[in-house]
Amino acid sequence: MATIIPIETPSLGDRSYLVHDGATAFVVDPQRDIDRVLDLAQREGVSITHVFETHLHNDYVTGGLALARKVGAGYYVNGADRVEYERTPIADGDVVRVSDRLSVRAIATPGHTFTHLSYAVYEGDEALGVFTGGSLLFGATGRPDLLGPEHTEELAGRQYDSAHRLAEELPDSAEVLPTHGFGSFCSAGSTTENATTSTIGAEKRSNPAFSQARDQWVRETLDGLDDYPAYYVHMGPANAAGPGAPDLTPPARADREAIARSIDAGHWVVDLRNRTAFASGFVGGTLNMGIDGQFSTYVGWLMPWGTPLTLLGESPDQVAEAQRELVRIGIDQLAGAATGKPSEWSDAPLKTFERATFADLAHVRHHRAVSVLDVRRASEYDDEHVAGAVNVPIHELLDRLEEVPDGEVWVHCASGYRAAIAASVLAGQGGKAVLIDDDFGEKAARAGLPMDSTG
Missing domain, CATH: 3.40.250.10 (Rhodanese-like domain)
Incomplete structure (x- = not known):
């Protein structure tokens, strides 16, 4: 039996997937930090030969191109997407033979984007599941408004049609394997609370896309759309340009003087400690965005794009985790970092609240x-x-x-x-x-x- 392994990115509410037959593997929608995928493939003892993208992502910078180049895999991106790199174009109905046992069929599922594809995975003739990206989610669908208000209503209608196409073409037993929907702002409406698995049959019974008429569903979806992070506007262009692998070399050490200069200059100095620790003593002018929450989402949402950023953490591991979170949304350069206690970061008296x-x-x-x-x-x-x-x-x-x-x-x-x-x-x-x-x-x-x- 084929093995399907989700790779969680909780801070962005996303999943990537590695699928293998014991020897050969493919990956769907990998995040930027591809070392996680490579380590997983090594632990499983498999070789990655194919990488598939469901769409040009709006909430993170992909690792797909870098991964494919690293391992020499085919990189499958919709041929209708305008990109600046070589890829293997794929279109609705194309079937890719991954191994003797596994094959992947592309299914056009526009709605989240115009060129969105889902991928049904087969072992022999059996449809094991479908990688739905930002199309059909657990109890919801991907939002249709990320390409601009002039397209939102049309994309909402297409999203409804795409969900129904998946339900018509795949058996009830097929797993639904979305990229978004685990806290991601790419979801339209509320996903099923705490759901970790689902099937086509389960979605047909519980997802509003199957219990409401098209016009009603489109109207309620549009009425329910909420704000999404400001950094999203930078993700599509980055993914179309072809991002490389990130550099996770530790940032330069920021001493007291450098931290003070950054604060005085209006740069961002972010304290990664949890809010309890921060409230009990912090450097004036720093911002508390704890690594224990949706750190990268809120840094990307609030910080003016391109602002110099310095990180303050309790340990090098905390800074490294934050750096990894940031490269996932395309923030590659840090002004510096400091670790230890806040009393080591400033000569001024600490503040509290x-x-x-x-x-x-x-x-x-x-x-x-x-x-x-x-x-x-x-x-x-x-x-x-x-x-x-x-x-x-x-x-x-x-x-x-x-x-x-x-x-x-x-x-x-x-x-x-x-x-x-x-x-x-x-x-x-x-x-x-x-x-x-x-x-x-x-x-x-x-x-x-x-x-x-x-x-």
Whole structure:
């Protein structure tokens, strides 16, 4: 039996795949850091002979070209895609014989992009599964708006049709193997919570694309589209140009003076520690984007593209992990890095801010007036929010600082990660921020806080 192994990238909400028959392997949608794929193939004792791309990705820089060149594999990219490198063009209906046992059939599934392909994998005559990229996801589909508003409605309709084509051409037993949908902003709508596997039959029973009429589904999909990270605009061009393998050489050491100069120049100096450690003592002017969350997504979303970036971490391993995350979205050059304790990074006194819970907020509101800043996306705020809270989504905060109330500001998101970024921004501006490091969905209403909605 063929072996299908997902390669997870949780910080981007994506999966790549390695598939083999015990000797010969192919890869679908590899991330930029191809050493993970090469190490997996070595552990499995297989040779990679084919690399397939479902589409020109919008949320990460591909490792497909670099991987194919490294191992001498065929690199299969839709022949209709305009790219600046040599590839093996593939089109709807083409069948690629990977080995005596495995073959791959390309299926046109436009919707996420116009040239999107899915790949059905067969062992003999049996369809084992289909690699759906940004087409059919677990309980949802890929979003149709990444190519511009002028194409969104047409692509939404095509996405619906593509899902139905897959359901018609493949057996219910075939596995659905998407690239997106595990927290990726490339998803349209909510994917099935905590799902790790699915099949065509399961999707036909549970995915709204199969339970709603086309017009209704398109309308609800368009109505549900939300903001996506600003860095996405740079990914398509990078993937069309043909990215090489990343250089993961450790960045130059940044000493106290270099860190101070970077902060004074308005460059980005990012503290990778978790929010608990950061709140207890940090260098003024640094931003907290912990490596324990969707680090690369929020760096790419908030940081002006091309801004010099310095990383501060507890250990070289923490910096190396962050560097790996960054090359996945095309941030290859770092100004420097420092490790250790914040007292080693600056001569100035360290700053702190208070951490609290929603119960603390409910208590303090009985005694004094404080402002509440909700940095979740507008759609989250509209569904339910603390009455009187000001909503400035985290990805808009740097451009809307004048809307943040004066005085003591209690800042929250859904769980604390985005709020910690916001608290570090406000502290850097000289404000008094209190981080609500708590679960909004479970704790806010239970704490007795008055709630409201605008949806």
